[in-house]
Amino acid sequence: MNIIFLGPPGAGKGTQSQRLAKKYGIAPISTGDMLRAEVKANSEIGKQAQEIMNAGQLVPDSLMVSMIQKRVKADDCKNGFILDGFPRNLEQAKALDKMFSEQNLTLNVVLSLKVDESALADRIAGRFSCAQCGASYNKYFNKPKHEGECDSCGSHEFIHRKDDNRETVLARLETYRNQTAPLLPYYEKKNCLFIIDGTKDINEVGQEIDEVLKKIRIQQG
Ligand code: ADP
Numbered sequence: 363m364n365i366i367f368l369g370p371p372g373a374g375k376g377t378q379s380q381r382l383a384k385k386y387g388i389a390p391i392s393t394g395d396m397l398r399a400e401v402k403a404n405s406e407i408g409k410q411a412q413e414i415m416n417a418g419q420l421v422p423d424s425l426m427v428s429m430i431q432k433r434v435k436a437d438d439c440k441n442g443f444i445l446d447g448f449p450r451n452l453e454q455a456k457a458l459d460k461m462f463s464e465q466n467l468t469l470n471v472v473l474s475l476k477v478d479e480s481a482l483a484d485r486i487a488g489r490f491s492c493a494q495c496g497a498s499y500n501k502y503f504n505k506p507k508h509e510g511e512c513d514s515c516g517s518h519e520f521i522h523r524k525d526d527n528r529e530t531v532l533a534r535l536e537t538y539r540n541q542t543a544p545l546l547p548y549y550e551k552k553n554c555l556f557i558i559d560g561t562k563d564i565n566e567v568g569q570e571i572d573e574v575l576k577k578i579r580i581q582q583g
């Protein structure tokens with residue numbers, strides 16, 4: 363099963379993608395996480411990406427496409443994968459189509475998490491994640507069960523993204539509106555788009571996604 367998650371920053375793509383990955387044994391691929399790892403390692407890619415990310419703009423397509431091409435060949439993608447944060451514009455979507463057909467892969471479904479911009483600010487302001495395992499939390503909506511301790515790995519160290527500040531968030535929302543939102547009609551025409559109401563709580567959103575995937579599995583056999 364190969365899935366694409368679309369949605370504005372803070373919509374819940376990462377949260378739902380981590381959940382599906384565990385449930386179905388498929389690989390969660392977050393291009394944002396991959397880029398943040400490059401920045402942390404101070405690699406050439408990281409050096410190129412850092413300023414662009416802090417400005418809330420898009421890292422060049424050629425770099426992103428070759429990153430994804432390599433990533434989907436890894437062993438953990440054998441049962442499928444979930445793309446969270448890719449594609450982010452039409453060029454990337456077209457490159458992905460080409461990659462799918464060249465590698466004989468099927469795109470099973472595109473899930474778009476719909477959340478009003480007004481609800482995104484608190485989600486982004488409250489977002490933090492585990493420094494060890496990357497599990498995602500929120501200080502308003504999704505705290506760890508025991509304060510200060512990661513549910514998944516027990517770590518006590520957490521991080522807050524540098525680009526989760528008001529100014530950068532406004533730029534990221536604009537980038538989403540101008541460059542990523544046009545992917546909705548693109549996938550709609552291909553008949554693989556499902557809109558999910560992302561305003562409900564995390565478990566309810568998860569249930570709605572499960573129902574869509576069930577339907578897809580029956581349809582596609
Ligand atoms: P969000 O959680 O807001 O959706 P991500 O973690 O997916 O953000 O991405 C963080 C930043 O990394 C983006 O603002 C952008 O600068 C860069 N980035 C991530 N994925 C891509 C991509 N597919 N193409 C270009 N830039 C990307």
Ligand code: ADP
Pocket residue numbers: 369370371372373374375376377378485486488489490498499500501503504560561562563564565567
């Ligand atoms: P994205 O990957 O789309 O940028 P995340 O999955 O990182 O979004 O979610 C953004 C923040 O909002 C995180 O702190 C997460 O815990 C929280 N969150 C995710 N889904 C919901 C939801 N349905 N209701 C409330 N908060 C949520």
Ligand code: ZN
Pocket residue numbers: 492493494495496497512513514515516517
């Ligand atoms: Zn952890």
